Amino acid sequence: MSAPLTxxxxxxxxxxxxxxxxxxxxxxxxxxxxxxxxxxxxxxTLPYVxxxxxxxxxxxxxxxxxxxxxxxxxxxxxxxxxxxxxxxxVAWLAVMMPPNAGLVISGAMLIGCYLVDRRVYPRHGLSAWxxxxxxxxxxxxxxCFIGAAGA
Numbered sequence: 001m002s003a004p005l006t007x008x009x010x011x012x013x014x015x016x017x018x019x020x021x022x023x024x025x026x027x028x029x030x031x032x033x034x035x036x037x038x039x040x041x042x043x044x045t046l047p048y049v050x051x052x053x054x055x056x057x058x059x060x061x062x063x064x065x066x067x068x069x070x071x072x073x074x075x076x077x078x079x080x081x082x083x084x085x086x087x088x089x090v091a092w093l094a095v096m097m098p099p100n101a102g103l104v105i106s107g108a109m110l111i112g113c114y115l116v117d118r119r120v121y122p123r124h125g126l127s128a129w130x131x132x133x134x135x136x137x138x139x140x141x142x143x144c145f146i147g148a149a150g151a
Contacts (some may be wrong), residue, residue, distance in 0.1 A: 050099035109145030
């Protein structure tokens, strides 16, 4: 006879390592650089810069959804898989839109992903990552909004 399954809180995950912090902040470089370039490039290169920003935002939004698959695999929480797919679908739609609209959707999605994570992370022992998540999401979303305004 096997032991009954008991619901226990997962062990807390340590705070981000120095390497994770460096990589996270380095991941903001394409956001900030593209948002600034939108305002500085010639009109004939603007579509390339906005496409670069839009596609990078879509990749990051998809990554944020994918984190929920990892949490679901680790903790056996099936409800996380559905949310894990939603950001990718929204990002895909946003990247196909004109940049002035799609970048707003991507920026809003970055904020939405953070708000979901504020609820999910503590339940799964990931609270130590929320400060980094806030900082990265705030700069990334602001970059999308700045890029949209200049598109």
